[in-house]
Amino acid sequence: MTYSYYPGCTLKTKAKGLDRFGRLSAEALGVQLEEIENWQCCGAVYPQASDEIATKLSAIRALDAAKGKGQKLLTLCSACHHVIKRVNHDMQTDANLRQKANNYLQLETPYLGEAEVVHYLEMLRDEVGFDNLRKAVKNPLKGVKIAAYYGCLLLRPSGVMAFDDPECPRIIEDFVTAIGATPVIYSQRNECCGGYMALEDKPAAQKRVDAILKSAKDAGAELIITACPLCMYNLDANATANVLPVKYFTELLYQALGLEGKEGE
Amino acid sequence: MAANVTTEDILRISGVNPRKCMKCGKCSGTCPAYDEMEYHPHQFVYMVERGQIDKLMQSKSIYRCLTCFACLERCPRNVEPAKLIEAVRLAVIRQQGMNHMTENDIPALLDDKLPQQAIVSAMRKYKK
Ligand code: SF4
Numbered sequence: 001m002t003y004s005y006y007p008g009c010t011l012k013t014k015a016k017g018l019d020r021f022g023r024l025s026a027e028a029l030g031v032q033l034e035e036i037e038n039w040q041c042c043g044a045v046y047p048q049a050s051d052e053i054a055t056k057l058s059a060i061r062a063l064d065a066a067k068g069k070g071q072k073l074l075t076l077c078s079a080c081h082h083v084i085k086r087v088n089h090d091m092q093t094d095a096n097l098r099q100k101a102n103n104y105l106q107l108e109t110p111y112l113g114e115a116e117v118v119h120y121l122e123m124l125r126d127e128v129g130f131d132n133l134r135k136a137v138k139n140p141l142k143g144v145k146i147a148a149y150y151g152c153l154l155l156r157p158s159g160v161m162a163f164d165d166p167e168c169p170r171i172i173e174d175f176v177t178a179i180g181a182t183p184v185i186y187s188q189r190n191e192c193c194g195g196y197m198a199l200e201d202k203p204a205a206q207k208r209v210d211a212i213l214k215s216a217k218d219a220g221a222e223l224i225i226t227a228c229p230l231c232m233y234n235l236d237a238n239a240t241a242n243v244l245p246v247k248y249f250t251e252l253l254y255q256a257l258g259l260e261g262k263e264g265e
Numbered sequence: 266m267a268a269n270v271t272t273e274d275i276l277r278i279s280g281v282n283p284r285k286c287m288k289c290g291k292c293s294g295t296c297p298a299y300d301e302m303e304y305h306p307h308q309f310v311y312m313v314e315r316g317q318i319d320k321l322m323q324s325k326s327i328y329r330c331l332t333c334f335a336c337l338e339r340c341p342r343n344v345e346p347a348k349l350i351e352a353v354r355l356a357v358i359r360q361q362g363m364n365h366m367t368e369n370d371i372p373a374l375l376d377d378k379l380p381q382q383a384i385v386s387a388m389r390k391y392k393k
């Protein structure tokens with residue numbers, strides 16, 4: 001299947017690995033990712049106020065581009081996924097936004113929330129299938145104990161995100177099992193890493209990160225994985241007493257598929 | 266704070282109905298920013314209802330919310346306290362000259378690993 005791919009600005013800069021390993025792995029799994037032309041930054045945080053219109057337009061443009069190609073819109077960054085999925089839901093359910101946004105955008109045909117937003121992990125689960133992924137693995141990461149870190153944005157609010165059970169998710173653990181490693185369940189896996197508070201109040205972010213890493217370490221984790229560049233930053237740069245290696249899930253996928261060293265870097 | 270912001274303004278911006286709250290405190294119990302806040306999520310709910318908007322607008326608490334949606338997900342009455350905090354913050358930063366942070370503050374806060382996402386988020390949250 002071919003997806004319209006929305007990488008987002010961070011995956012073009014500080015989180016190039018998340019993007020590159022994701023693209024190469026998708027290709028190896030027979031999934032085509034076509035980058036949306038002229039996409040704009042989604043704004044990183046979902047505008048919660050009921051009177052926000054302009055801040056949702058870049059997401060709507062990307063959604064309309066996917067609709068135009070008859071493709072699902074695939075995201076990789078947790079934050080982009082959150083914003084675009086929720087704005088799409090608003091376009092399906094909020095007549096006021098639908099009218100104002102379409103008046104502003106003047107598209108050939110109005111956008112009414114027709115596109116479907118899929119996260120890379122959902123594509124692995126629902127299109128490739130974790131059983132098939134297991135069969136495609138060439139270098140199983142045997143014996144490695146991995147803590148899946150969900151954070152907030154993939155799961156909540158569960159009524160809109162519909163990603164997984166918001167309090168007891170399993171999609172990343174199932175991914176970890178499929179690549180041959182051992183998932184570690186720990187209580188802080190769906191609690192916030194401190195997010196953008198890293199800018200204004202580093203100690204507050206450090207406190208959150210310490211609680212997460214302690215919880216993961218106590219459960220026996222040797223490695224923690226994420227789909228979010230800001231989680232990656234916090235878990236890495238704001239770790240104090242407890243430290244664990246942090247990786248993007250796409251990097252492990254890439255290794256497990258045996259793609260390392262195959263392309264001329 | 267010059268602007269006269271009313272309960273009705275905040276309810277309109279947020280779309281929240283604070284009367285649904287049964288004061289169980291679960292939102293504050295689950296809030297990862299609890300220790301950093303002067304007013305906690307459940308207090309936002311009843312203070313907005315009672316019209317104590319000025320106090321909330323002047324409190325640093327409005328900049329401490331991480332927008333993690335834990336309070337919103339875990340509230341048994343679907344009150345969505347995070348939306349009230351967002352609405353009060355917007356009532357402040359939408360005023361002339363009331364940005365909490367601007368581009369000019371960013372260079373001093375940068376380190377070489379900091380992702381764009383953090384900066385974009387902060388600009389969305391702190392300035393108009
Ligand atoms: S969420 Fe982040 S990475 Fe994604 S487009 Fe927006 S700012 Fe960029």
Ligand code: SF4
Binds near residue numbers: 151153196230
């Ligand atoms: S933990 Fe933080 S950075 Fe990660 S998803 Fe939650 S808010 Fe975003």
Ligand code: SF4
Binds near residue numbers: 285286287345
């Ligand atoms: S969790 Fe909901 S019902 Fe309970 S105090 Fe908070 S807002 Fe009120």
Ligand code: SF4
Binds near residue numbers: 297299332335346
């Ligand atoms: S959204 Fe804000 S107020 Fe609600 S739990 Fe998270 S940090 Fe606390």
